[in-house]
Amino acid sequence: MVYEANSTDEPTKHAKNKDKNEKRKSPLRIITSFMPILQWLPNYKWKEYFHGDLIAGLTVGIMHVPQGMAYASLAGVPPVYGMYSSFFASTVYMFFGTAMHISIGVFAVASLMVGACKLRMLPDHDDISGNSTSILGEGVGVMEFTSALTLVVGVVQIIFGVLRLGFLTTYLSDPLVSGFTTGSAAHVMVSQLNKVLGVKLPRHEGMGMLVRMVRDLILSIGSANITAVIISVAGILFLDLGRTYINPRVKRFSPVPPPLELILVIIGVILSVTLDLHERYHIAIVNTIPRGFPMPAVPNTSLVPHLITDGIAIAVICYMFVMSMGKLFAKKHKYKTDATQEFYAVGIMSIASSFFPVYPVGASLSRSSVCEMSGANTQLYTIFSSTLLLTVILVLGPFLEPLPMCILACIVIVSLKSLFLQVKELPRYWRISKYDFAIWLVACLTTIFMDVTKGLIISIVFALLTIVLREQWPKFTATHVDEIPPQHVPEGVSVLKFESPLHFANVTLFIDKISDLIASSNAEDFSSPPDCELGPVPKDIASSPQKPGLTNSNVPALLSGKAIIVDCSAMAYVDSMGLDALKEV
Numbered sequence: 001m002v003y004e005a006n007s008t009d010e011p012t013k014h015a016k017n018k019d020k021n022e023k024r025k026s027p028l029r030i031i032t033s034f035m036p037i038l039q040w041l042p043n044y045k046w047k048e049y050f051h052g053d054l055i056a057g058l059t060v061g062i063m064h065v066p067q068g069m070a071y072a073s074l075a076g077v078p079p080v081y082g083m084y085s086s087f088f089a090s091t092v093y094m095f096f097g098t099a100m101h102i103s104i105g106v107f108a109v110a111s112l113m114v115g116a117c118k119l120r121m122l123p124d125h126d127d128i129s130g131n132s133t134s135i136l137g138e139g140v141g142v143m144e145f146t147s148a149l150t151l152v153v154g155v156v157q158i159i160f161g162v163l164r165l166g167f168l169t170t171y172l173s174d175p176l177v178s179g180f181t182t183g184s185a186a187h188v189m190v191s192q193l194n195k196v197l198g199v200k201l202p203r204h205e206g207m208g209m210l211v212r213m214v215r216d217l218i219l220s221i222g223s224a225n226i227t228a229v230i231i232s233v234a235g236i237l238f239l240d241l242g243r244t245y246i247n248p249r250v251k252r253f254s255p256v257p258p259p260l261e262l263i264l265v266i267i268g269v270i271l272s273v274t275l276d277l278h279e280r281y282h283i284a285i286v287n288t289i290p291r292g293f294p295m296p297a298v299p300n301t302s303l304v305p306h307l308i309t310d311g312i313a314i315a316v317i318c319y320m321f322v323m324s325m326g327k328l329f330a331k332k333h334k335y336k337t338d339a340t341q342e343f344y345a346v347g348i349m350s351i352a353s354s355f356f357p358v359y360p361v362g363a364s365l366s367r368s369s370v371c372e373m374s375g376a377n378t379q380l381y382t383i384f385s386s387t388l389l390l391t392v393i394l395v396l397g398p399f400l401e402p403l404p405m406c407i408l409a410c411i412v413i414v415s416l417k418s419l420f421l422q423v424k425e426l427p428r429y430w431r432i433s434k435y436d437f438a439i440w441l442v443a444c445l446t447t448i449f450m451d452v453t454k455g456l457i458i459s460i461v462f463a464l465l466t467i468v469l470r471e472q473w474p475k476f477t478a479t480h481v482d483e484i485p486p487q488h489v490p491e492g493v494s495v496l497k498f499e500s501p502l503h504f505a506n507v508t509l510f511i512d513k514i515s516d517l518i519a520s521s522n523a524e525d526f527s528s529p530p531d532c533e534l535g536p537v538p539k540d541i542a543s544s545p546q547k548p549g550l551t552n553s554n555v556p557a558l559l560s561g562k563a564i565i566v567d568c569s570a571m572a573y574v575d576s577m578g579l580d581a582l583k584e585v
Contacts, residue, residue: 052375057384099326154350166339183447198225474500
């Protein structure tokens with residue numbers, strides 16, 4: 001007996017000691033877990049990985065330049081801010097991120113949300129209709145605003161990481177994200193059409209802002225700058241046809257797509273200088289791009305209370321894009337991303353960047369896809385993309401000053417094509433789940449007819465509401481097996497499947513459905529209630545031999561010799577009221 005006691009206790013002690021040792025991590029292990037680069041860089045396979053990371057880095061760096069300038073104009077900040085944002089954020093993320101194939105930097109949805117926040121908090125007297133009083137007070141500049149907003153976003157993301165709230169992104173379902181980004185794409189496109197037309201229009205905010213902007217665009221068509229329209233149409237056709245017809249052909253010979261956006265920027269600069277588009281044709285251009293970096297400055301923390309709501313929304317969106325793209329490529333290349341560590345990574349990169357004139361960023365869909373296709377293996381590719389971006393900032397920036405703004409608008413508009421094509425998902429959502437279909441519509445329409453932040457909040461609330469609705473009014477499947485031979489299943493048996501946990505919120509519905517099904521057995525032909533879905537005969541019933549529990553003697557006959565089997569396989573749990581309901585039935 002003593003030997004048995006000792007043999008039982010020893011493994012328990014060893015297990016407890018092992019757990020304690022695992023909890024007591026060494027300082028070095030804590031640091032390496034917090035900075036994943038210290039884990040993968042020592043094991044970097046230089047011969048196998050370096051070439052792919054080099055090509056991907058240069059390719060992504062080339063894309064950073066035009067996209068940084070284009071999305072900065074969407075955010076309502078100087079074009080160089082976009083390049084600053086992409087440079088600092090991507091460089092910091094390389095040390096802390098766990099996603100190896102995503103491209104960190106500016107992207108359309110975050111830029112739009114920053115622009116909407118700036119419009120409300122720091123309106124430009126020449127650019128906004130109605131009340132132009134600054135909520136942040138007089139004397140607050142764009143740099144102070146964007147730096148403070150980036151700081152808020154970073155702090156929120158760090159707090160979410162400390163609280164381990166990465167699981168919350170599971171409530172941002174695919175239909176919600178698809179509908180929200182489609183609605184956001186509508187805002188982005190409309191906000192760029194004034195540059196395409198070459199006109200200056202007032203900006204609007206609040207409910208119906210998009211409708212009012214479209215109205216202003218229609219009324220301004222008569223005063224459009226024909227030269228700007230021609231350049232814009234040519235630019236859009238160049239990018240779209242190039243992506244549709246040229247890229248697939250190039251892909252046969254090289255994984256690196258041609259830098260169409262950079263080519264368009266170069267052509268735009270050459271035309272602008274050669275034809276003097278700004279002076280002769282009144283084409284708006286980028287104008288001054290300072291060479292080098294400004295001195296770092298501590299963000300204005302007095303602005304933080306005004307930016308908390310927008311900061312939380314932008315923090316969630318930026319993290320969502322990083323995590324969704326990261327998981328997509330991690331699954332493809334068979335490695336794992338850490339949801340909590342990603343909160344730390346994006347939070348640290350935002351806080352570190354906030355000392356410079358930047359705005360919040362995340363993962364870009366287009367650049368991440370190109371990065372992965374170009375052969376990136378690790379985040380080491382960021383060194384090469386950041387070096388190229390740094391060269392432009394330090395040396396080549398002034399050469400981009402003559403670039404027409406309508407060229408940047410073309411880059412933004414063409415990048416939205418994939419977002420608008422998400423409408424094709426609607427028929428699939430309708431077939432699979434009416435709830436998913438409704439979530440998509442609500443997310444898209446509320447984002448279009450309200451602003452982006454309110455659209456996101458309403459979409460999340462509605463998605464959570466559908467979870468309650470699915471639980472309270474679950475799907476029923478009534479299956480008849482009268483045609484199955486009696487040696488397999490007793491004659492006249494019907495199976496009712498309740499596809500939900502059985503709890504206090506739906507026990508009444510469960511009892512009512514059973515009662516309706518029993519009452520319907522009075523008819524000569526056994527028929528299910530009209531709101532039950534008729535499904536195929538379960539394979540385990542149709543093909544298996546008769547089981548002892550399914551005999552005419554022990555299955556209670558109901559009224560005219562019919563019987564019902566309640567399939568409880570989908571009941572993940574049953575509470576006390578659900579148990580009482582089963583007893584009652």
